[in-house]
Amino acid sequence: MAGRSFKIVLIKPSHYDVDGYVIQWRRSMIPSTSLASLYGLLADCATARVLGPDVEISIEAYDETNTVIDVRGAIARIRDAGAGFIGLIGVQSNQFPRALDLGRQFRAAGLPVVIGGFHVSGCISMLPELPVDLKAALDLGITLYAGEAEGRMEDLLNDIEAGTLKPIYNYLHDLPDMGLSSRRALPGRISSRIVGHYAGFDAGRGCPFQCSFCTIINVQGRKSRYRSADEVEELIRDNALQGVTRFFVTDDNFARNKNWEAILDRLIRMRERDGFNIKLVIQVDTLCHKIPGFIEKAARAGCNCVFIGLENINPESLMGAKKRQNKIWEYREMLLAWRNAKVITWAGYILGFPNDTPEAIARDIEIIKKELPIDILEFFCLTPLPGSEDHKNLYLRGVPMEPDMNKYDLEHVCTAHSIMSKATWEQVYRDAWTRYYTDEHVETIMRRGVATGLNLRKIIEPMTVFAGATRIEGVHPLQFGYVRRKIRTQRRHGMRIVNPILFYPWRAFDFSRVAYRWLRLALRYRAIKKRVLATPDARSYMDDALRPATPETDHLVELYADAIPHTHGAPVRKRVAAAG
Numbered sequence: 001m002a003g004r005s006f007k008i009v010l011i012k013p014s015h016y017d018v019d020g021y022v023i024q025w026r027r028s029m030i031p032s033t034s035l036a037s038l039y040g041l042l043a044d045c046a047t048a049r050v051l052g053p054d055v056e057i058s059i060e061a062y063d064e065t066n067t068v069i070d071v072r073g074a075i076a077r078i079r080d081a082g083a084g085f086i087g088l089i090g091v092q093s094n095q096f097p098r099a100l101d102l103g104r105q106f107r108a109a110g111l112p113v114v115i116g117g118f119h120v121s122g123c124i125s126m127l128p129e130l131p132v133d134l135k136a137a138l139d140l141g142i143t144l145y146a147g148e149a150e151g152r153m154e155d156l157l158n159d160i161e162a163g164t165l166k167p168i169y170n171y172l173h174d175l176p177d178m179g180l181s182s183r184r185a186l187p188g189r190i191s192s193r194i195v196g197h198y199a200g201f202d203a204g205r206g207c208p209f210q211c212s213f214c215t216i217i218n219v220q221g222r223k224s225r226y227r228s229a230d231e232v233e234e235l236i237r238d239n240a241l242q243g244v245t246r247f248f249v250t251d252d253n254f255a256r257n258k259n260w261e262a263i264l265d266r267l268i269r270m271r272e273r274d275g276f277n278i279k280l281v282i283q284v285d286t287l288c289h290k291i292p293g294f295i296e297k298a299a300r301a302g303c304n305c306v307f308i309g310l311e312n313i314n315p316e317s318l319m320g321a322k323k324r325q326n327k328i329w330e331y332r333e334m335l336l337a338w339r340n341a342k343v344i345t346w347a348g349y350i351l352g353f354p355n356d357t358p359e360a361i362a363r364d365i366e367i368i369k370k371e372l373p374i375d376i377l378e379f380f381c382l383t384p385l386p387g388s389e390d391h392k393n394l395y396l397r398g399v400p401m402e403p404d405m406n407k408y409d410l411e412h413v414c415t416a417h418s419i420m421s422k423a424t425w426e427q428v429y430r431d432a433w434t435r436y437y438t439d440e441h442v443e444t445i446m447r448r449g450v451a452t453g454l455n456l457r458k459i460i461e462p463m464t465v466f467a468g469a470t471r472i473e474g475v476h477p478l479q480f481g482y483v484r485r486k487i488r489t490q491r492r493h494g495m496r497i498v499n500p501i502l503f504y505p506w507r508a509f510d511f512s513r514v515a516y517r518w519l520r521l522a523l524r525y526r527a528i529k530k531r532v533l534a535t536p537d538a539r540s541y542m543d544d545a546l547r548p549a550t551p552e553t554d555h556l557v558e559l560y561a562d563a564i565p566h567t568h569g570a571p572v573r574k575r576v577a578a579a580g
């Protein structure tokens with residue numbers, strides 16, 4: 001029997017910068033769990049020869065944030081194989097225009113293209129009709145895939161092979177068991193394009209909370225679904241075979257993964273008994289310190305950095321966004337608990353809640369600097385993300401929202417604010433980075449680090465990235481990588497391809513300017529580090545943020561005393577006059 005071939009090309013698209021160039025780097029910072037997950041599921045299909053014993057399925061996977069996509073080459077390889085498809089993977093709203101531009105080129109060559117991820121799933125889950133961009137994809141003949149892929153790839157491949165690919169697959173009301181998810185690692189050559197050779201996996205999906213700006217609960221559900229400890233171990237062992245033992249765990253809230261303890265116990269055993277040098281970055285909520293043993297076990301399991309959705313310090317804003325679980329009087333205790341476990345804290349802060357004004361935001365950032373022992377703080381504009389309750393409500397009320405999905409990256413203002421103009425809000429966003437990452441505060445963070453025994457190098461590296469990405473590269477640190485690439489010919493559809501005679505001199509100047517600014521920043525932080533380490537009593541440094549919260553030191557609670565709902569068991573305090 002003559003063998004046949006079926007070629008699958010998986011691409012995790014990036015998005016465009018303000019000049020219309022694809023945001024990509026020689027090395028990117030954060031691995032794509034979506035890509036690893038689809039790769040593993042399809043690799044299982046290849047092993048099982050789901051298209052018949054004579055059909056050889058081969059898979060290529062690319063993360064566009066660190067790889068320039070050779071569209072023509074991919075088209076040629078699928079044509080040579082005689083059959084196959086392009087999968088555009090894990091596409092977020094801000095990546096949808098780029099995904100569409102890639103899809104357009106593959107469709108022009110007559111190849112099947114399928115797009116999945118949060119934009120498609122979020123829109124189909126929440127909106128009464130398809131938005132224009134999803135319709136545009138259908139018009140190009142691109143298939144939309146809403147929902148999760150586990151247990152369903154065999155059917156999809158058979159539809160493609162039979163030429164019966166449907167325009168839309170919708171599995172949103174049928175959430176699969178996590179046990180079906182892939183336990184395979186991405187090939188090492190892909191992980192090696194991530195700084196620090198990190199891989200991503202999800203130990204669970206779903207979150208019990210109800211934040212109105214969040215899309216996750218409307219796509220992955222509010223019930224905790226999770227992997228068994230055996231499955232996590234298998235996945236880690238498979239990655240370790242590729243030399244990867246550092247992981248970004250993409251559960252949005254690992255503290256609410258119902259199986260967290262069994263998973264952490266297994267990782268502790270793998271580290272302490274079997275000698276695996278596992279390192280983890282996890283995401284948690286602000287009440288995780290209340291879970292007995294959670295922080296201590298996370299640290300023993302190799303967690304050296306934790307992302308916390310702090311979001312805001314104004315209880316009214318938090319309540320307005322249904323983020324009831326964030327209790328500001330617990331923030332310091334929670335942050336100190338991680339610090340005691342020698343774990344670096346990385347928190348997200350959202351700007352643009354209805355009560356926010358430039359003055360209030362400036363004041364709040366100063367309070368955070370003084371009173372909360374956070375190492376890395378990052379800022380976002382409150383954005384009605386497709387798939388969230390906020391977006392649905394604005395959509396149904398016909399409130400104008402930014403039509404360009406490329407701007408839904410939380411760096412752009414996408415709808416009106418009750419007090420601030422668009423220009424003011426955007427300025428507030430830019431100022432927030434400058435306000436937090438002053439040299440003085442960077443020094444304070446280093447001093448706190450030394451005093452509490454954190455590894456200073458591990459703080460300085462991310463702090464340099466977070467302090468510089470927006471100001472120097474003009475991109476959010478979450479999209480950052482090492483050594484930016486701007487490919488002249490890969491510009492946004494409809495934008496002019498610049499003549500090489502003009503492009504390359506501009507690019508050389510642009511590159512040198514950015515490199516010079518990074519060098520200056522790195523040298524400045526090195527000088528600060530030297531100064532901190534040279535201080536004779538560096539280890540005995542102390543400030544308000546490092547002291548356990550008491551009525552005398554917790555001005556944050558005092559400031560917002562009137563806004564704290566009494567039902568929350570919060571300390572009852574008198575409100576002080578707000579400065580500024």
Ligand code: B12
Pocket residue numbers: 012014015030031032033034037038065086087088089090091092093094095114115116117118119121122145147148149150156200202213214215216220250251252380385386387408409410478479
């Ligand atoms: C890890 C992560 C990141 C990483 C991304 C790393 C990377 N290279 O992928 C980082 C930290 C860089 C990041 C950044 C951002 N992210 Co993010 N991120 C996530 C997170 C937590 C996990 C993503 C993931 O890997 N999921 C696990 C995989 C397995 O799930 P999945 O992608 O849905 O894939 C499944 C299905 O959708 C389907 N599927 C997906 N693709 C395809 C394709 C085909 C062909 C098929 C058949 C099926 C299929 O099969 C998969 C398995 O079932 C999600 C939340 C979440 N729970 O998913 C947010 C999320 C995707 N991010 C979000 C956002 C908004 C952002 C940011 C813009 C801002 C921010 N604050 O996070 C930035 C900027 C992104 C950019 N432009 O680069 C939003 C997107 C909402 C939307 N409407 O687009 C989410 C949903 C979180 C939220 N706040 O609501 N993010």
Ligand code: SF4
Pocket residue numbers: 207208209210211214215216217252253285309
């Ligand atoms: S805690 Fe995080 S994942 Fe859960 S609903 Fe809120 S924003 Fe979404």
